[in-house]
Amino acid sequence: MTREKETTLYLGPQHPGITGNMMIKLKVSGDTVVSAETHLGYLHRAFEKLIERRNWLQSFTILCRFCVPEPDPIELSYALAVEKLEGRAVPERADYIRTIVAELARIQSFLLWYGGQSGSGGLYTLGQWSVGDRNYILDLFEDLTGARIYHMFMWPGGVRRDLPEGWVDKAYRTMDYLEKRLDDYNKLLFDNAIFQKRAQGVGIIPKDKALEWGVVGPPLRGTGIKHDVRIDEPYAAYDKIDFEVPTYEGGDVWARALVRRDEIKQSINIIRQALDNMPGGSYYNRIPNPMKWTVPAGNAWAKTESVRGEIGFYLVSDGSNKPRRAHLRGAAYAHGISVLEKILPGENIADVSFILNSLGVCPPEMER
Amino acid sequence: MDLIHNLKEVFEIDAKIKNDFQIEVEAKKELVSSILLYLKNQHGFIHLDHMSCVDWIEDEVFELVYIVWNPNTKKTVLLHTKIDRNKPEMENIDTIWDQANTYEREFREMYGIEFPGLVAEREFILEGWTEMPPMRRDFDTKKYAEETYATRPGRENAEDVREKIIKRTGEEIPDFAKKYSRD
Amino acid sequence: MSNKINTIGIPSEEEIKKAQIDFSPRCTAAGRVNDKETQKMVEYILNFARKHSLFVLAYGTGCGAIEIPATMTSRYDAERFGIRGAATPRQADVLLITGYLSTKTLKRVIRVYEQMQDPKYVIAFGSCTINGGMYFDSYNTIKALDRYLPVDVYIAGCMPRPESVIKGFIKLQELIQNGNAGNGECYRDNLDWYRTNQQKIIKNWDFPDEYNW
């Protein structure tokens, strides 16, 4: 038996197929990956060190930079953690607004994923559509929070601004539009023979190992295990909203794609319900003077569900006006390193970025 | 609660309920791996959610936190342990959970904690780093940044409101009061 | 605040100017335009062609990369300006520095930049490239990009909106047409100066394995 020569291939950091500024050192034999090793640090900005220098409110602005494609769940996790430490209540209206924002963030991230997943599979039309339509969600964000990407909106105690006039109608209209467009997307992606061929049976995460490996979010639900922070440990207004958590068996890229396809519909459903049931009242429980705001000593662990899976925030206070330690557990922390290194061997080189996209690997939150 | 009872029975440690979903345990560092194994094998905490490290420089300890999760009962256990900051060493648990390897590499690099038996390149996130592990609290990131990186000139004439007013009024702030001045 | 660099006196404008020149060389690509009338015509045509076909290296170095898909896709459709992605540095004309650069990335970016063919242009996105942005006190990010690479256009924002990005490209096109863009020559001329700065912060100048410089 002739064994082909093993070659080292550096995928990234500059590579069009990579999901962010990271590098995967692949050992390949022919077209087949023999081993993979993730290299990080290209986006390390030392957030957690910087947070130790900033007070509780100043830290809030830095949070969204943790993960660029989906900043809101991180803000929300931090807010929840601070609220746990302080025992600060959140008005019901704020809970509903938070739910809407979190779901909008999920949708825009899903749309970005559509683009990435199809693009890495060589299908560019869908990317043009979904990423273009994503701008309508960003418009909603812009009207609500004042910025397209970095919203800095959900702070401890509630949200920063109330829903502006006419926003609710606009949100309904956008949801209607998106729902219509989704059929087109799905026809283009799931009915496409190329995608079917490329996605099925690729990048399999075994069901029995998934939890132990630390897999979360859609990749976990793609193995048939039903776990979602929104249901397990409800936060914001999720316990008052009726929605389903789709699961598919298989654990491959295809199953993960199907999970996402169904989840985006659920997100639209959640937003509609939250808009329907939006309570009145205050949207924000005042924090003290931000310069003198101290939080009681203790630690808190808060989780939220993002598109890529759960995002946890471990926050420690020593009673001063600055966090002692803020540690983010990004959904990709396991996905992008240990899980990736386990499932890549045996795959085709061409599928590496395909798998990266389906796992939702987001380097900035892995190295922070 | 069964779990709290059992932990008391087997390891003689007190667990306390933190909230509806979370249980908090503090243990000696020697016990950590056996507790984690016990939790994983006997109580279904098969998912390692998170590991964290806190630098308590005043007490000269690092606090390591292991957060494990049980998918059936939806309960989370936060296991805290403290290790000596001057000779930081902790048992490697990547045999229990593979992804612990990533955390441990990070702590090794960012805090300088050694995990005997950890197989991985020492350089993980940083490259060519020669200073002390940067996440340690005595590492001053601002000072380092100012010394290392050039910032753009043209911003030098910064004035301070309090100083400006002091200049106008001739107020003399005694030294003991300065710690309460706005920084 | 405790961040004051100097509270003693306000520097005069000349002092500031001098400090700015010391801080980073100001390159102009004007030297490339030849005196001869015929050459001028050729330059004009070349510049016209260059500005309408900007191949952007697909390298998202930081946050700002998230607005690149939005800029390139149907809503803002930057291809109207002849802007499109290129997979490898050797095919690319424009390098986007989309925000902060960690020292580790800087090393790769320098390599990427040096691989690019002339004429090559650099667009810097957002606060971070101008004066450190919100990571001004981070130990791992550079604060002023022009200390390490010549930059053609800066775009304000954190991060810049797609409109700003497009405006940045329009500005670059203007500069190209006037022969004021493209600092590859300047980089080569001042290579020692740039290298000193680069190596001052990049402690490990080697690339892994056989992948070295």
Next chain:
Amino acid sequence: MSILNLKGILTPLTALKQMGKEPHTINFPDEQKNISKIYRGFHHNDLDLCIGCGNCETICMNDAIDMISLAEIAGEPGDSGLRPRIDYGRCCYCALCVDVCPSGSLNMTSEFMKVTPDPYDFLMTPGKDNPEAVDKLSFTADMDTSLNLFDRVPMRELDPEERVKSFAEVFLGYNEEEARIEANRCISCGLCTENCPVHMHIPEYINAIANADDEAAIKIIYDNNDLPEMCGKVCTRRCEDVCALQVRGEAVAIRWLKGYATTRAENAEMIAEIVKPEVREPNQYKVGIIGAGPAGLTAGYYLALKGYDITIYEAQKDPGGMIMYGIPKYRLPYDSIQKQVDYMKKMGVKIHFNTKVGKDISFNEIYDNSDAVFMGIGLQDAWSLGIQDEDAEGVWSAVEFLGKANAGETPDIGKRVVVVGGGDVSIDCSRVSKRFGADVFQSYRRRIQDMPADPEEIEGAEQEHIHIMPQTIPTRVIKDEKGHVKGMEYLKAEMVSEGGGRPRPVAIEGSETIIECDAIIAAIGQKANYELLPKEIADKLEMVKDKIKVNEDRLTSIPKLFAGGDAVKFGNSDAISAIADGYAATKAIDKMLMGK
């Protein structure tokens, strides 16, 4: 799956149906999307509204904001004269600076476009460099969304019905919790210190209170104010007039916070233990001080700390001067003054009571035996009303009346009292009269909003059912056959503004009205009495109108004679100005004698 998946190959072709549709592309730059109404773009600062408090600089975690002097903006009390300059090479557009701006001057605009090859072009002074952006304000912080806490913690006070029955303190003072909350509102800009005559370290002690470090607060407070407990109760609190929060909301209750901190030290021993001032070795110099009022006590205390041999000569039997005899006990209890004086005595201040200079001891004796003399004699004689029959029995001067009341006597004022005046003293007289069971009418020439008295006091008086009669000008006292007051005649006045100045009351012809009363208290101001001075000194002493002229060091025209308090023309006539005089004189005397 078969190799020839016909459906899978054909369905994507449905994309072709989009071909005829209108594109949703925004044809930038020819057309532009509507920017959000709250978009966070570049800043705009209303330079006139801005007070230069620097709160934006403090909250900015990126050091993007610097406060700089602008040529066109001169500082004044309540405005540091600095304005924010923003480095868009640092800004992260979080708009926290907008949310913490107390005056609401700093806002964000929908301008976001800036593209240039020059990296030095990103410094901007909002408002100065982009005045046109005022039309594009987008992200703003109104009272609801601002992060400043504009509402002060209400001060608990006795019920009006209850308090008129006795001389118990009306304001109960903050408790610990209230003080912490109130102290936490402060943004520590320090604008207040400029308006305080003594320039107390206000942000520092408020921060100490906010940090639950009351002892440090007391220590900081005593650094340049030796009667802070008095100030914590009755100060005219001009600091609060320039508080940054006062622009849009209620000023931080600086006075009450000082009151809170100082009352933590319950007796003189505790004060001494907490303050532990640095005491210099005794030196050979002697300083004589005339008058144990706020000015004299302050000079005495701080000179004693510096090692001088201090003797205070006081004509009355109790210390405190006007704050003892002029301020009613429901505002400032006797014990409070006594406690502070006891503390000063512990620090080496010697006071000779019942020693009237010019009578019990001659001025020259003090002057000749001392290396420096400080004179804080205050204003003891009242201005008279200057109307017919005001010598009638039952016409009081405020000094006389309050002195009697504070000495524990019950002045005979009958059932109906008319108080004339609009200052704090007049309100004091009214409210004291009320406490003696009288029905009180207060006559004032101008409108209520023109009254110089503290609005809080006016409100208190109204709650106690004191009838304020604004725009009334007394013309004549009506006395009965025994020569006792029976009533007062006054004219109604209308307000006339002339030349944009403060409106002037002008009597309305024929509006004479008579109000019946048993006593009239004239509280229209006091004047000094210089009888204690020997003629040759009095002649040499330069005056401004009827007040002593002093320089910045509070030095009079006579060598080594310093003066302070109400009797000098420097600053306002209130206790805190007197303290400032004493403190300034201390420094000057120290400099003069020790050469440093």
